[in-house]
Amino acid sequence: MDMSTPAKKMKLVMVGNGMAGVRALEELLKLAPDLYEVTVFGAEPHPNYNRILLSPVLAGEQTVDDIVLNPLDWYSENNITLHVGQKVVKIDRNARAVETEDGMRVGYDRLLLATGSNPFILPVPGADLPGVIGFRDIADVDAMVQASSQYQHAVVIGGGLLGLEAANGLMKRGMQVSVVHIGPWLMERQLDEPAARLLQKSLEEKGMKFLLQKQTAELVRGESGRVCAIKFKDGDSAPADLVVMAVGIRPNTELAESSGLHCNRGIVVNDTMQTFDPRIYSVGECAAHRGIAYGLVAPLFEQAKVVANHLAQHGISRYQGSVTSTKLKVTGIDLFSAGDFMGGEGTESILYSDPIGGVYKKLVIRDNKLVGGVMYGDTVDGAWYFSLLRDGKNINELRDHLMFGQDHCGNLGHSGINKAASMTDDMEVCGCNGVCKGDIVKAIREKGLFTLEDVRKHTKASGSCGSCTGLVEQILAVTVGGDYSATPKTKSMCGCTEHTHEEVRAAIRQNKLLTIPQVQEFMQWSTPNGCASCRTALNYYLISTWPGEAEDDPQSRFINERAHANIQKDGTYSVIPRMWGGNTTPSELRRIATVAEKYNIPTVHVTGGQRIDLLGVKKADLPKVWADLDMPSGHA
Known part of the structure; x- marks a missing residue:
């Protein structure tokens, strides 16, 4: 009989519980699920959530629960020890252990630093006043929502991607919002001036105000001790009950620096994502690779795969940097940019401009290769242009038709199905979760998936903002052919029941049901009290079917009627x-x-x-x- 004891697992500790770090753990679990005893420390009191979707939460379009990527159950199911609300303050590299603020000490064989970044707060007088915050985490969103219910004037400092998303959310919460930006036009890192002017015009029509080429001099304290106004260096001022700083992020390197790791605009890592100490890896916004700290999802998820490969002791993967693209979705405006979109010496630009129709496109070419592009209003071919740019494809033969998109450049036809079929496996489908077409196709084939819900469950594609749902369905249809199960067109009333509106109305009429509890009991509702969606519908169906007899529930009336x-x-x-x-x-x-x-x-x-x-x-x-x-x- 073999009396040998099983080999002791190595200890992996991860500091930071964000998107990049947890994606690395997910990839590691696929490659070597039993290699490590994993411990995770997160400074926030939440499991891993989708930071990209904080903007819809601020706007009231989603809830915090909706944006959680890995619920607490996921950690326990994968035998991961999670410590939330625990900040690691020391790394003892000699003893190979980390220590928390509360004095907890945990040893490691491998350490993964995924500490992310912090919002940059302008060093101006009044920056520490109550009512001055960044836009980085759930706590910031909670503070903004609370302020919107009490105050009227909001100022967002920073006219970049994050600033505009914050401004849009605050406007939807009912605040009057002014965006302060030091540059001559909005989103200058992602847009040229014509595209930015179209964006500004569209946002102004929604009620947003802009103060461009303004430098903040001071944030003014009001009688209550809270911020009340913003002053500029040119002498102008504006009222401000809430000030959101969205002027950039800084890699969170404090812990790494205190332990003697080399940092320069981030925690410096090599192509295997290892720091100066080979037992310590770093991934995400805190890591500086070849002088660049990335702040977008796609590069961070590429880094995560490399980290997982080396932690799993495969040792064959390298990260060599990323070409990035930008999309803006939350304001209901289609926008896309990638590469060197400004052009300049040695480049040529192909332009299409329709200001009345709100469409602008610019493609920048150098040496018969697409090197950059910016699109506003019509971004359907963004993924295709990005693949041409990233692959360095010679576009000489496509040049005359390039501006008109993929469907006009060859044998691709015009149907959505053909478009999905023509996508390469490395084209990104879901920007919120960093899912490429190849990931979806692989999951469909390996796990025998036939429905959109199955694909969403296994890949997370289309599970966040939903803008890629149509494309995911097309890929599913192309991959499984005749076995494809389309999403039913007749949907249930809500998640509380599988019955449709028509079935519920028929049951009320045929069985003379007179109260909401009677309907829910008769039709076997899956929740005890229903939700805001089904209760309003049930109340309306009851009093319209049996006027004078059915019980009217005022709290289940539509908000317009109640208020x-x-x-x-x-x-x-x-x-x-x-x-x-x-x-x-x-x-x-x-x-x-x-x-x-x-x-x-x-x-x-x-x-x-x-x-x-x-x-x-x-x-x-x-x-x-x-x-x-x-x-x-x-x-x-």
């Missing part, structure tokens, strides 16, 4: 006091004017029905607005 106001796209409300045929009194007009001033209601509008509409009322103010008006609601 006697019409909800707007930005989350504020429109209040219309009743006015018969335009007839009113001086007393009513005086009350309306007083309310508009008292609650800082931005727009007072005379409707086509000869009534006065107060637009931009905050939800929290609605009861007080109606009380002060002392007028009935004019149902709109």
Whole structure:
């Protein structure tokens, strides 16, 4: 009988619990699931979440739960010890151990530093005032949401990608937002001036304000001790109840530097993602590879694969840098840029500009190769242009048709299915989760997937912002052919039930169901109380099918009915006091004017029905607005 004891597992400690580090663990588990005893330290009190999707959370389009990538169950299922809310403050390289702020000490055989980055806070007077924050994590989003419910004026410093996403989210929360930018145009790292002007015009139409070529001199303290205004070096100023710094990020190298690791604009790593100490690896925004610290998802996930390869002791993978591209999705505007889009000496530019239609394209060519491009309004061929750029393909034969996209440059036809089939395996499909076509095809074939939901579960593609859902379905259809199971067109009411709206209405009518609990019990609802979506629908179906008999639940009415106001796209409300045929009194007009001033209601509008509409009322103010008006609601 073999009495030998099993080999003791090596200890892997990871400092940081973000997207790059956890992706490295996922890749490692695929290659060598039993090689390490893994311990993870995260400074935030959350499991791994998708930092890219903080903007939709701020805008109220998603919740924190929606953006969690690896729930707590995932760590336990994979035997990973997770310490959340624990900041590592010391690395003892001689004893090979890390220590936390609370005094916990854990030894390692291999250490992975994935400490990410910190928002850069401008060193100006008042930068430490309450109400001045960065835009980096869930805590920042919570602070912004809280401020939006109490204050009106927000200033975002920084007109880059992150700043515009923060401004858009705050605007949707009902705040008046001004974007301060030192450059002559927005997103100068990703856009040339014509594209940036189109973007600015579109955002101004949504209500965003811009203060370009402005340098911040001081943030002013108000009587409450909180920030109240921003002053500029040219003497101008603007009100600011909330200031969001989005002027850039700095790699978080403090821990690495304190342990004697070489740092220069990041934790310096070689092509195997190892630091000066070969037992210590680094990945993500904190790592500097060949002088570059990347802040986009695709390069970080490429680094993660290399780290996993070496931690798994395969030792054959190298990271040689990345060509990056940029997309803007959260503001509802299509934008794409990559490479050297500014052009210059030795380059040629092909331009297409339609300002009225809101479309602009610029392709930059050098030595018969595409070296850069920027697109606004029509980005459908972005992935194809990016593959031409990255692969250094000779485009001489395609030149005359290049501007018109992939479908016009050969035998690709015009259907979406053909477009999916023509994509190469390394073309990115899901930017939120760094998933390429090859990852999806491999999962479909190896795991026998037939539905979009299966693909989403195994690859995470289309599981975040949803903009790539159509393309994922096309790839699925091409890969499995006749076995493809299309997403059913008839959807259930919500996640609480598998029944459709039609089935629920029929059951209410045929079985004379009169209350929401009766319907839920009869149709075997999967949740005890339903959700905001199904309760409003059930209440409407009940009182419309059995008027006077069914039980009306006021809390399950649509928000417009409950609040006697019409909800707007930005989350504020429109209040219309009743006015018969335009007839009113001086007393009513005086009350309306007083309310508009008292609650800082931005727009007072005379409707086509000869009534006065107060637009931009905050939800929290609605009861007080109606009380002060002392007028009935004019149902709109």
